[in-house]
Each structure stands twice: as C-alpha cells, then as structure tokens.
Amino acid sequence: GAGVSQSPSNKVTEKGKDVELRCDPISGHTALYWYRQRLGQGLEFLIYFQGNSAPDKSGLPSDRFSAERTGESVSTLTIQRTQQEDSAVYLCASSLRGAKNIQYFGAGTRLSVL
Amino acid sequence: GQQLNQSPQSMFIQEGEDVSMNCTSSSIFNTWLWYKQDPGEGPVLLIALYKAGELTSNGRLTAQFGITRKDSFLNISASIPSDVGIYFCAGLGSSNTGKLIFGQGTTLQVKP
Numbered sequence: 749g750a751g752v753s754q755s756p757s758n759k760v761t762e763k764g765k766d767v768e769l770r771c772d773p774i775s776g777h778t779a780l781y782w783y784r785q786r787l788g789q790g791l792e793f794l795i796y797f798q799g800n801s802a803p804d805k806s807g808l809p810s811d812r813f814s815a816e817r818t819g820e821s822v823s824t825l826t827i828q829r830t831q832q833e834d835s836a837v838y839l840c841a842s843s844l845r846g847a848k849n850i851q852y853f854g855a856g857t858r859l860s861v862l
Numbered sequence: 863g864q865q866l867n868q869s870p871q872s873m874f875i876q877e878g879e880d881v882s883m884n885c886t887s888s889s890i891f892n893t894w895l896w897y898k899q900d901p902g903e904g905p906v907l908l909i910a911l912y913k914a915g916e917l918t919s920n921g922r923l924t925a926q927f928g929i930t931r932k933d934s935f936l937n938i939s940a941s942i943p944s945d946v947g948i949y950f951c952a953g954l955g956s957s958n959t960g961k962l963i964f965g966q967g968t969t970l971q972v973k974p
Contacts, residue, residue: 752904779960781960781961781962783962783964788967789966789967790866790868790950790964790965790966790967791905791950791952791962791964792964793961793962793963796960796961798960804961806961807961839904839905841904843960845960850895850907850910851907851960851962852907853897853904853905853906854904855902855903855904856903856904
C-alpha cells in the first residue's frame, strides 16, 4: 500500500482480556517499529524488527507485551491480560533500513481498556 | 535512559506570528528529527538533521542541529491556521537500531 496501515483504528476491551494489534508496513521497508503514545505524551519505543535479525525488545514494558513479524511484512503486537494503564495509542512505523532512514508512521490504534 | 526535554509545552499565538520551540538532551544524539502530529493521525516528518551545526529549511520551517549535539530548535515563520497541531522532536543516538527518543511535544494553536 501507499502508507503504513494499522488495524483496528480503535479497540475497546475489558480489563484482563487479550488484544492483538496489526501493522502493515510500506512495501519494501525492512525495518518496523512499534511505539506507545499515552494521552498528552510523546512516543515511547516498544520494539524494533530489522529483516531476519533478532528484534530489539528493550522497550516492552512487561512480559504481557509481545510482538511478531512475518518476514518483512505484517507485524502483530499482542497485549495479554490488559490493564487500564495499557490504554494508549499504539503506533507502528516502517523504514527502508534501521538507522538513519526516515520512519513513516501509521495512524495508530487507539486502545481503551475499561 | 535517554530523555528529551521539549519546550514550551503549549503555545497559543496569533496568525502571522513566528514560533520557536526547542529540545534539549543530557546525552548526545547523531540525528535530530522534527515531526508534526494532527489529531487522530500518526506523526509526519517535517525536517531531518544529520550533522552538528546543520541548519535546514523546509518552506516556512527552519530547524538546527546544535553544535553540542544535545539540542535542536524548530522555528515556524508567519504561522497560518493549518500549522495547528502537536510538534515533536526526536533523537537518534549511537545505537544501530533506529530507535527514536521523542520529546513530550509542543501543542500549537493559531488564532486566525
């Protein structure tokens, strides 16, 4: 597609349920990033995928968070046993290579945990 | 960990006025980026800076990469209503991962 696509755009869930968020990067982009943006805050890095290299998971806040990526395409961010503090906008970005190349962002998934 | 301090937090200005915002860090960055985010959208890149001292313009926007590599500023000249939004600075450190560190954002409102 023309840009980074994320789905769903909005997700409302009950505390304790698991959620899956999807990101389709720009075709040909080898690097993919997930960020979290709490209300009124900047973006916090969560995880980074680059080709077949081991992902950089250093930003994941707890073991309830995990992410997978199939080759150089779709990525899924999973949050297990959601908590109210997980409520945020989850943004995905992709770039041609890891460092220096410009990251292009999707519109995000707004997650609300009730 | 690395943190960016961005100021001001918010600005309310008259159309036609110039705007300035800046970011500072306690550690060195090799790249500084400025993004704009509209409501319900992801951030969009405005300007990228790759060398200390670099001054780059994009239309009415001008940004500079500080000599110490620990700061950057963004200026918007002759503001217009569509400049409304949240502006973020972001830094890329020495890591090869491309992991960006973001400032807290500057919310800009422009009064016609």
